[in-house]
Amino acid sequence: MSLSSDETILSTPLDVERIRQDFPILATHVNGKPLVYLDNAATSQTPKQVVQAIADYYNTSNSNVHRGVHRLSQVATDQYEMARKKVARFLGAPLVCEVIFTSGTTEGINLIAQTYGRQHVGKGDEILVTHMEHHSNIVPWQMLCEEKGATLKVVPVDEKGDIIFEEYEKLLSPRTKLVAAVHVSNALGTVNPVKQMIEAAHAMNIPVLLDGAQSTPHMPINIKDLDVDFFVCSGHKMYGPTGIGVLYGKGKYLEAMPPYKGGGDMILSVSFEKTVFNSLPYKFEAGTPHIEGTIALGATVDYLNAVGMVAIARHEQMLMNYGEEALQAVDGLRFIGQAREKAGVISFVMEHAHPHDIGQILDEHGVAIRAGHHCAQPIMKHFNVPATARASFAMYNTKEEIDALVNALHAVNKVFA
Amino acid sequence: MSDSRALYEQVILDHNKDPRNFKVLEDADHTIEGFNPLCGDHFTIYLNMDGETITEVAFHGAGCAISKSSASVMTTLLKGKTRKEAEHLFEKFHAMITSSPEVPVDEEGIGKLRVFSGVRDYPVRIKCATLAWHAVISGIEGKDNAITTE
Ligand SMILES: Cc1ncc(COP(=O)(O)O)c(C=O)c1O
Numbered sequence A: 001m002s003l004s005s006d007e008t009i010l011s012t013p014l015d016v017e018r019i020r021q022d023f024p025i026l027a028t029h030v031n032g033k034p035l036v037y038l039d040n041a042a043t044s045q046t047p048k049q050v051v052q053a054i055a056d057y058y059n060t061s062n063s064n065v066h067r068g069v070h071r072l073s074q075v076a077t078d079q080y081e082m083a084r085k086k087v088a089r090f091l092g093a094p095l096v097c098e099v100i101f102t103s104g105t106t107e108g109i110n111l112i113a114q115t116y117g118r119q120h121v122g123k124g125d126e127i128l129v130t131h132m133e134h135h136s137n138i139v140p141w142q143m144l145c146e147e148k149g150a151t152l153k154v155v156p157v158d159e160k161g162d163i164i165f166e167e168y169e170k171l172l173s174p175r176t177k178l179v180a181a182v183h184v185s186n187a188l189g190t191v192n193p194v195k196q197m198i199e200a201a202h203a204m205n206i207p208v209l210l211d212g213a214q215s216t217p218h219m220p221i222n223i224k225d226l227d228v229d230f231f232v233c234s235g236h237k238m239y240g241p242t243g244i245g246v247l248y249g250k251g252k253y254l255e256a257m258p259p260y261k262g263g264g265d266m267i268l269s270v271s272f273e274k275t276v277f278n279s280l281p282y283k284f285e286a287g288t289p290h291i292e293g294t295i296a297l298g299a300t301v302d303y304l305n306a307v308g309m310v311a312i313a314r315h316e317q318m319l320m321n322y323g324e325e326a327l328q329a330v331d332g333l334r335f336i337g338q339a340r341e342k343a344g345v346i347s348f349v350m351e352h353a354h355p356h357d358i359g360q361i362l363d364e365h366g367v368a369i370r371a372g373h374h375c376a377q378p379i380m381k382h383f384n385v386p387a388t389a390r391a392s393f394a395m396y397n398t399k400e401e402i403d404a405l406v407n408a409l410h411a412v413n414k415v416f417a
Numbered sequence B: 001m002s003d004s005r006a007l008y009e010q011v012i013l014d015h016n017k018d019p020r021n022f023k024v025l026e027d028a029d030h031t032i033e034g035f036n037p038l039c040g041d042h043f044t045i046y047l048n049m050d051g052e053t054i055t056e057v058a059f060h061g062a063g064c065a066i067s068k069s070s071a072s073v074m075t076t077l078l079k080g081k082t083r084k085e086a087e088h089l090f091e092k093f094h095a096m097i098t099s100s101p102e103v104p105v106d107e108e109g110i111g112k113l114r115v116f117s118g119v120r121d122y123p124v125r126i127k128c129a130t131l132a133w134h135a136v137i138s139g140i141e142g143k144d145n146a147i148t149t150e
Helices: A016-021 A048-061 A071-091 A105-120 A139-148 A165-171 A194-202 A251-256 A291-307 A309-327 A355-364 A377-382 A399-416 B010-017 B065-078 B083-097 B111-121 B123-140
Strands: A099-102 A126-130 A151-155 A176-182 A208-211 A230-234 A245-249 A267-270 A275-277 A333-335 A345-350 A370-372 A388-392 B030-036 B041-050 B053-062
Touching: A048 A071, A048 A291, A071 A099, A071 A245, A071 A291, A099 A105, A105 A139, A105 A176, A105 A208, A105 A230, A105 A245, A126 A139, A126 A165, A139 A151, A151 A165, A165 A194, A176 A194, A194 A208, A245 A251, A291 A309, A309 A333, A309 A345, A309 A399, A345 A355, A345 A399, A355 A370, A355 A388, A355 A399, A355 B065, A399 B010, B010 B065, B010 B111, B030 B123, B041 B065, B041 B123, B053 B065, B053 B083, B053 B123, B065 B083, B065 B111, B065 B123, B083 B111, B083 B123, B111 B123
Parallel strands: A126 A151, A126 A176, A176 A208, A208 A230
Antiparallel strands: A099 A245, A230 A245, A267 A275, A333 A345, A345 A388, A370 A388, B030 B041, B041 B053
């Protein structure tokens, strides 16, 4: 598959106008104003090529996978497995069978907590997370710690929004059974120094799980290069469909882990005396999977490869620099999170208006942002704010849209200041 | 067509900027916390009662303009009211802001609270407008637990 035109590699800078043609939803008007969609960290929009892949699946190959000798089942199975290969290559996974499809980041983390976690974490052990985690990388570990009598340890974050690396190193101990860290923070945009974090953990034989929900859409990912042990992400944050996600795990861990859910597909044979589990990756894919979502995720990866993740990262970095500069013109605006390296997100508060009210007024101007705690209440507390307003970028956003954001923020001040 | 000028009435903006009875009452008879997990609004409501009658209401905390001004306006209305009267007023208020924006506002007995009628066009803001009220009602009913709008 390719972009709308026949070119497969776009020259940089991105041809944003052409990319926008692939996203019909961007032509929406809100209150008579053109939609300015800056809530990509919550859910990104989906190109028509991916929507077409979903329609094609239902129109030409809808059938159950891994179960039939008939033609359609074979076609569906081939497409399903092809998507796994595409995703594996896209993420730089060493082996295709180490890629497991889930319903999303949240399920991926819960899967690891309930299998690897329950198997390895015992009384007095520790799980290490950072202060900037999404609730989905906090709560499953709290539940596990509660059950096992283990302790959740937290890597502190400084006033800029960077983890304090020396403190991280100090917290790694023989009791640490897993480091579970966000790659890119959805609340602050911080890009964590994950390579160094992984090296430090591996030096003590501690495996690392990365929450890649916000890194996957914004930068090239190479799991092999990172040498990360577990990596999870969500389709709907990387221009793909909802309800589909990826869990990568190193084979040596996945092999030793017990299954997560029991059912069809995850077994080789079942009798009432004994069940033999299937091999990887099927051991972790019980029941009829999200076939259409998986195939569409494969199409998403095709699209992203055609545009180029390096070009996307560069474009978004340009938007971020432009945005941080432009937003300084807004009276009483204060950035929350100014880490050394950031991706895709500008989080801020305003002296005279609560984020919820900012979001409301912006909506009236057609500008969609997120207002709230971003499912990351601990880091909100660290910055002593109940909530922030967050603009988050995608490949299809433009400088003009940031100008529209700034104008709308001036209008917020007109009402409240 | 939503025009937030209709939502952010002058009275609302005024109470947001300059909230009334915005203070901590150290030895209040009832102290109730109200959370709105969706947007992080968090207020504490303080309530003094003499038998059936509310003698003092104050609040403190942080929240959006709607939740803060609603709490503020509420404190100005409840002083001197009986438990029953307060409950009745909340029922009226709740009925108004959850009524259809298509029908005229039922003004009877609603008084100053009418300024919140714009909330009818923004269903997600109903929780903001009722947060402090829910807290006060659980307080006068003797339930001093934290409440949430979920
Ligand atoms: C950093 C991060 N982790 C995890 C999640 C959860 O993703 P999902 O809801 O797709 O499972 C999100 C989504 O907001 C996120 O931003």
